[in-house]
Amino acid sequence: MRIAFVSYETVFHRDTETNRRLQSILEFLADRGHDVHCFCTQFWDGHLDRLERDGITYRGVSVGPEARHSFHLRLPFVLATARPDIVHAGAEPPTQVLAARAGATLARAPLVVEWYGDGGVDDGRWTRLAAGGPDRIVTPSELVATWVRERGADGAVVDTVPNPIDVDRIRDVPPGNAVDVIYARRLDDGANLESLLLGLAELRDRNWSATVVGDGPERAAYEQLATDLRIDDRLSFAGELSLEERIAAYRGAHVFAQTAEHCVFPTEMLWALASGCVGVVEYHTDSSAHELVEGWDRGFRTTSEEELAEAILAAGDLEHREYDETFAEYDEGAVTDRYLERYRRLRDDQGLW
Structure with missing residues (x-):
């Protein structure tokens, strides 16, 4: 053709x-x-x-x-x-x-x-x-x-x-270090990482670890916010990673959190869900991320930091996976x-x- x-x-x-x-x-x-x-x-x-x-x-x-x-x-x-x-x-x-x-x-x-x-x-x-x-x-x-x-x-x-996404590539990458929550996006004024940080602060009396993947002009501000919220000791900023490094991180993580306010398609979240992560999405009118988790038993849609924290807790009751065949259609x-x-x-x- x-x-x-x-x-x-x-x-x-x-x-x-x-x-x-x-x-x-x-x-x-x-x-x-x-x-x-x-x-x-x-x-x-x-x-x-x-x-x-x-x-x-x-x-x-x-x-x-x-x-x-x-x-x-x-x-x-x-x-x-x-x-x-x-x-x-x-x-x-x-x-x-x-x-x-x-x-x-x-x-x-x-x-x-x-x-x-x-x-x-x-x-x-x-x-x-x-x-x-x-x-x-x-x-x-x-x-x-x-x-x-x-x-x-x-x-x-x-x-x-x-x-x-490339499903075979996911299967070929060994899982990385275990972490409870992971976030990945360019850290600019549309990242809305503060929603996740505030949600995690609600759980500061719980035992958890989190990783932020990505870099950008707002990184220093987010690092300062994590310090102000007294959660910086359990939160690591990994910076920019290659695709293989990100896949390894997703396969080791339990929850992927999506909080960006604008997203026509959550490609990075899709890589994470196919790598076994539970999906926790903060709903925004200009983001399609919630479409990936609607009707899926390993996905949560939230509208506030409090709901985000509750969803992360509920996700802890689900089994850890390193691959999810549900997303082979992608x-x-x-x-x-x-x-x-x-x-x-x-x-x-x-x-x-």
Whole structure:
């Protein structure tokens, strides 16, 4: 299958959650042997308008990130000449969705839009026009799906496909040191680590240990808060760790706590839950983390520091695990299959195969 991805900006331009998500899809499909092309602004040196890398063909529609106007003008015709079976476009900027729609129409191919929603979904005119055009919209969570429907998308064409994890990799990493509670995130102004620290302070008369994974501009403030709460002797700040180091830490931990106020998909929490952790989530309206634990017997949803402390206590009664097969459906292979299934269904519905 020839799949044409459209992304004005790629992970090679800027490392963001949205761009990493799209790059993962490109790589998974290329690994399956599909003919994968990414139409983007040129990020490589030289005069050639294409670059072959790791089984993916990157095609420079325009040169330089400031060349947005020429990108949109040229994209429909470049897509049409590529004769793709599927056009799969990122939602940012929304104007590129409209250009991709024109190119998909010329190529007689269905249009899928990847709407990740990192940074929210605005309510502008171009966003609403983009929401009404695709044959299928893919979001990482019900939270983002709701945002997109509120911008005018037909609910019947909106699907949720989660971020993937590598289940085999989890099984291959030996468990790390035992710890009762673990937290992992960049320690910036959105981390909301104070909720966990206040919850743990409620349990200072209990015997527990906790680890915070991650670094960032608010780390010193959080370390000071732990000292002020008199829990710093049982709380360690591990800093940034590699993925394998984090997996080892999760396999050794009992509870993973998620308290961030904004999260379109809790990828790090998913790694931890698949590594056997019990999930304790503080609910926030702009976070989808609670979706992973709803209806699951090893998950707790809380709304206050007191409830968070109670959930951590209750989690102590559950068995310790180093792997949970419940989350095998989030494996890279299973997620790739979900994309391929949607592509084939769209082609069948349009009578193109």
